Amino acid sequence: MLNITNLKASVEGKEILKGINLEVKPGEVHAIMGPNGSGKSTLASVLAGREEYNVDGGEVSFNGDDLLELSPEDRAREGVFLAFQYPIEIPGVSTTNFLKTAVNQVREYRGLEALDAVSFLSIMKEKMKLVEIDQSLLSRPLNEGFSGGEKKRNEIFQMAMLAPTLAILDETDSGLDIDALRIVANGVNKLKSEKNATIVVTHYQRLLDYIVPDFVHVLYNGKIVKSGTKELAMELEEKGYDWIKEEANSVV
Amino acid sequence: MSQQVDININQLFIDKFSDFEHQLNGQKTLPIHDLRKKALHKFKELGIPNSHEEYKYTNFKKALTKNFTFNQLFKSKNDSSSFGNDYIINELEGNVLVFINGQFSESDSHFKSDEIDIKPLANAYSENPDTIAQHFGNYSKNNEDSYALLNSTYCNNGVFAQIGKNKIVNTPIIIYYISDARADEAVSFPRNLIVAESGSESSIIEVYSTIGEKNSFSNAVTEIVVEENAILNYFKILNETEHVYHVGLTQASQKKNSTINAHSYTFGGGIIRNNLHIAQEDENCTTNMFGLYLLNGNSHIDNHTEVDHKRPNSYSNELYKGILDEKSTGVFNGKIFVRREAQKTNAFQSNKNILLTNDATINSKPQLEIWADDVKCSHGCTTGQMDEEALFYLRARGIDKDKARAMLLYAFSIDVLKNVTIEPLKKYLDHIIAQRFNQEEL
Ligand SMILES: Nc1ncnc2c1ncn2[C@@H]1O[C@H](COP(=O)(O)OP(=O)(O)OP(=O)(O)O)[C@@H](O)[C@H]1O
Ligand SMILES: [Mg+2]
Numbered sequence: 001m002l003n004i005t006n007l008k009a010s011v012e013g014k015e016i017l018k019g020i021n022l023e024v025k026p027g028e029v030h031a032i033m034g035p036n037g038s039g040k041s042t043l044a045s046v047l048a049g050r051e052e053y054n055v056d057g058g059e060v061s062f063n064g065d066d067l068l069e070l071s072p073e074d075r076a077r078e079g080v081f082l083a084f085q086y087p088i089e090i091p092g093v094s095t096t097n098f099l100k101t102a103v104n105q106v107r108e109y110r111g112l113e114a115l116d117a118v119s120f121l122s123i124m125k126e127k128m129k130l131v132e133i134d135q136s137l138l139s140r141p142l143n144e145g146f147s148g149g150e151k152k153r154n155e156i157f158q159m160a161m162l163a164p165t166l167a168i169l170d171e172t173d174s175g176l177d178i179d180a181l182r183i184v185a186n187g188v189n190k191l192k193s194e195k196n197a198t199i200v201v202t203h204y205q206r207l208l209d210y211i212v213p214d215f216v217h218v219l220y221n222g223k224i225v226k227s228g229t230k231e232l233a234m235e236l237e238e239k240g241y242d243w244i245k246e247e248a249n250s251v252v
Numbered sequence: 253m254s255q256q257v258d259i260n261i262n263q264l265f266i267d268k269f270s271d272f273e274h275q276l277n278g279q280k281t282l283p284i285h286d287l288r289k290k291a292l293h294k295f296k297e298l299g300i301p302n303s304h305e306e307y308k309y310t311n312f313k314k315a316l317t318k319n320f321t322f323n324q325l326f327k328s329k330n331d332s333s334s335f336g337n338d339y340i341i342n343e344l345e346g347n348v349l350v351f352i353n354g355q356f357s358e359s360d361s362h363f364k365s366d367e368i369d370i371k372p373l374a375n376a377y378s379e380n381p382d383t384i385a386q387h388f389g390n391y392s393k394n395n396e397d398s399y400a401l402l403n404s405t406y407c408n409n410g411v412f413a414q415i416g417k418n419k420i421v422n423t424p425i426i427i428y429y430i431s432d433a434r435a436d437e438a439v440s441f442p443r444n445l446i447v448a449e450s451g452s453e454s455s456i457i458e459v460y461s462t463i464g465e466k467n468s469f470s471n472a473v474t475e476i477v478v479e480e481n482a483i484l485n486y487f488k489i490l491n492e493t494e495h496v497y498h499v500g501l502t503q504a505s506q507k508k509n510s511t512i513n514a515h516s517y518t519f520g521g522g523i524i525r526n527n528l529h530i531a532q533e534d535e536n537c538t539t540n541m542f543g544l545y546l547l548n549g550n551s552h553i554d555n556h557t558e559v560d561h562k563r564p565n566s567y568s569n570e571l572y573k574g575i576l577d578e579k580s581t582g583v584f585n586g587k588i589f590v591r592r593e594a595q596k597t598n599a600f601q602s603n604k605n606i607l608l609t610n611d612a613t614i615n616s617k618p619q620l621e622i623w624a625d626d627v628k629c630s631h632g633c634t635t636g637q638m639d640e641e642a643l644f645y646l647r648a649r650g651i652d653k654d655k656a657r658a659m660l661l662y663a664f665s666i667d668v669l670k671n672v673t674i675e676p677l678k679k680y681l682d683h684i685i686a687q688r689f690n691q692e693e694l
Contacts, residue, residue: 048648052640076650090642092663098646101659106650141663158649 001026001197002047002067002166007058009046016042018222019058024166027194031208031233032201034219035241040201041085043219044170048082049075062166076102077109081164083155085171085201090142095154098142099124099161106162127160131187148175156184165196172200173207185210205237220248261317262299265402266292268325272406284377287389291404298398306397309583309615310525310554315497319467324436325406339430339461343676346424346457349411352432354440354470356409360428367421368454369414373443376412383414387445391475391503397527399499403473407443410472415452415482424455424485424674429472433495434464444474448482450507455485455674462496467522472500478510480534485513487677491684492521494549501527508534515672516543516572518553519684525554532594535563543572544668546688547580547612554583561594561624570601573668575661576612584616586631592623601631606638606664658689 002024009017016039024030032040046053047060049072060067067075090098103123104114115123128135133153143151152172159167169188173181188211192198200211208216208230216233218226220241225248226232236244269292273280300316301307337360340348347363347370349356356372363370369380376384389404411427425446431438446456456476462468478484490498498521504512516526530539545553559568574582584603605614618631638657646656665685672678 050644071653072644072647073650073652073656076648082648084645084648088641088645090645090660090663092667093646093659098649098651098659101655102646102649102651105652105655109650162649 001063003059003061005059007043007046007060008056009042010054010056011042011052015056016053016222017046020219020222020224022217022224024197024199026165026197028215029192029198029200029211029213031213031216031230032199032219033203033216033233033236035245038219039222040219041170044082044085044168044199044201047075047168048072048080073105074109076162076164077106079165079196081159081162081167083152083159083167083169083172085174087143087151087155089144089146091144093142095138095140095142096124099158102158103161124161127157130160130190131157132183133157149177149180152176153180153184156187160187160191163191166199167191167196168199168201170201171203173202173204181207182210205233208233218244220244223248261313264322265300265405266296268322269405271325276408279374279377282377283381283385284388288405291389291401294395295398295401295405298401300402301398306556307525310523310552312497312499312523312525315523316469319497320437320439320469322439325439335432335434335463339428339459339463341426341459341677341680344424344426344457344674344680345676346426348426348428350428350430351409351440351442352430353438354409354442363425367416367419368425369412369416370425371412373410373412373445374408376445380412380414383447384445387447387475387477389475391477391505391531397501399471399525400473400501403441403443403471403501406441406471407473408441410443410445410474412445413456414447415449415454417449418451419449419454421452421454424457424677426457427459429458429460429470431460431462431468431470431496432464433462433466433468435466437466438462438464438468440470442470442472444472446474446476446484448476448478448484448510450480450482452479453483455487457487457674457677458489460488460490460492460498462492465495467495467497469497470500472498474500474502476502476504476512478504478506478512480508480510482507483511483513485515485673487515487517488526489517489681490521490524491519492524494520494522494551496521497523499525499527501529504530506530506532506534506537506539509536511538511540513540513671514542516541516555517681518543518545518547518555519688520547520549520551521553522550523552526556528555528557529560530558530568531560532562532566532568535565537561537563537566539566539568540671541568541570541572542668542671544665545572545574545582546665546685547574547582548577549580550578551580552582553580554585556583556585556587558587558589559599560589560591561597561599562591563593564595564597566594566597568599571668572603573664574605574614575608575665576605576614577608579609579611581612582614584614584633585619586617587619588621588629588631590620590622590624590627590629594624595626597624597627597629599627599629603633604664605633605635606661607635608638661689662686
């Protein structure tokens with residue numbers, strides 16, 4: 001589904017991703033961990049198509065297409081979804097209108113008919129239940145004045161509405177209380193299928209108890225320096241990153 | 253060279269006065285005529301401002317000299333039958349007065365004088381001499397602003413409205429000023445006098461529009477008196493093309509416990525200058541000022557606002573927003589005066605602009621002068637490009653760039669619109685704004 005080979009990226013002349021290799025197949029869950037500033041969000045942003053990041057080398061194919069060639073909107077329409085680490089507030093844009101526009105533009109791209117107001121609302125109700133998000137939040141302007149946890153929940157709600165084939169969740173767990181974490185993780189699990197894949201960026205093993213990864217990767221200094229199974233996450237939880245850093249630095 | 257030009261345009265306005273007098277006939281004997289002559293006298297002294305501080309960024313002189321002959325200055329063109337009624341705001345009901353090139357068009361107007369004493373100003377000169385004597389020319393910056401002087405010199409018609417004591421009037425007064433610039437340039441000097449008596453509540457809507465491709469120049473003055481406990485909602489809407497030059501002064505005087513909500517919407521124009529001056533003469537006044545300007549092409553808009561807090565416990569709040577596309581330019585100047593006696597005054601001002609191109613410019617200048625010590629004042633100006641992060645967020649959800657951009661610009665604009673409480677008017681403005689950004693999509 002997703003094939004990243006030797007991806008290099010920089011921002012404002014600063015090299016951040018220094019050759020990433022990653023393969024994600026349908027049905028898989030990959031966890032990406034790593035110290036602050038190692039480039040996890042940068043990788044997520046590059047995959048989603050943020051223009052301020054320059055791709056300096058490497059390739060990304062998504063279901064056979066060159067993902068890097070596509071505009072951010074076309075990536076979303078092809079099925080890539082990024083749940084932002086820091087969802088921004090957009091005053092004046094109603095959450096419901098925004099989602100309706102998004103859903104219908106995605107449908108149009110896929111050759112489906114636009115949803116009318118009634119069917120849109122009924123789908124919305126169904127997905128609201130799934131992530132246990134309150135109607136009152138959705139009638140407000142997009143993320144405006146939302147608490148940190150509410151913003152995260154809204155990200156997962158949007159994901160449910162857009163039904164992506166590849167979801168990248170960038171620290172969706174941070175800022176969530178214990179109940180919300182469980183609800184959000186349940187939501188993610190319910191949306192999982194054999195056809196779609198999930199990349200979860202997280203700092204904590206706790207999330208991975210709910211969303212069980214098939215693979216765990218450690219990103220350090222712009223590279224994936226170690227990959228393993230869910231046991232690797234437990235080891236990291238226990239020992240921290242020092243030993244990984246040592247290993248990585250000695251290789252160089 | 254430029255000296256030569258100066259003399260010409262000023263001299264022209266001075267010389268035309270005898271023609272103007274000539275066509276006034278009987279009106280010359282009314283007291284109003286002395287005011288005209290006084291204004292002309294003062295205008296001779298000041299002339300059209302050139303690089304004068306107040307008009308530093310907005311110089312009409314060149315445009316007026318280059319684009320107008322002023323040959324048709326006082327010929328009345330009063331044929332509305334040929335241009336339909338596109339200028340009318342759908343579903344907006346009220347007392348309607350229509351002026352074409354400054355002349356009252358009776359056949360297009362309909363109003364009732366039961367709740368409000370309302371009539372063309374030209375009739376009020378003789379029918380309401382006391383009110384005219386008391387208020388006319390007392391509030392406009394007659395001796396300071398050249399264009400107001402020019403208006404006082406040449407004004408002939410407009411609206412006179414006196415809202416009676418404690419009258420709560422739900423139907424707004426809607427004034428359509430139409431410049432018919434199809435066959436020839438159009439020039440007009442609209443003048444309104446609005447007196448909201450104590451305890452009354454009412455709304456006035458001024459709409460300026462132009463028909464035809466020739467140049468038009470309108471120089472307007474609206475004087476407003478809001479007496480004790482009265483509430484007045486005032487709207488000025490300009491939906492104009494690049495051939496339109498407009499300078500207008502709205503001058504309001506507020507008495508104790510009164511409220512004025514002033515709204516200004518400008519959607520295009522050649523050179524537009526809106527002067528809004530509000531003087532709080534007494535305690536406990538509330539002044540709200542909302543403005544929105546959406547420009548493209550070579551349009552130039554200049555909003556000068558001034559609120560003068562003279563007495564204690566008063567409040568003013570100002571929100572002006574603008575989006576400037578292509579090569580358009582904008583000026584915002586917001587003066588807030590808090591006099592020594594105006595203790596416990598709260599005054600807030602905000603001006604926010606989005607520039608969509610590198611060629612668009614805005615000059616935003618807050619000007620707070622505070623002599624009282626126990627006051628709360630704040631002001632903020634922001635000017636920026638489109639919010640790229642917000643744009644990316646929307647695109648990352650599958651919304652195409654143009655649509656995302658339109659959504660954000662619309663949201664930015666609509667923030668001002670939420671203060672409009674007259675539904676059909678809100679709908680009309682909303683429609684213009686929505687359309688403006690959809691057009692961008694094409
Ligand atoms: N727009 C930018 N301008 C300058 N530096 C940037 C920019 N974006 C990211 N960086 C830098 O790139 C590096 C990687 O940042 P990134 O956000 O990808 O880290 P991260 O792994 O997601 O960290 P965290 O765990 O704290 O979220 C950091 O050093 C960061 O400061
Ligand atoms: Mg991050």
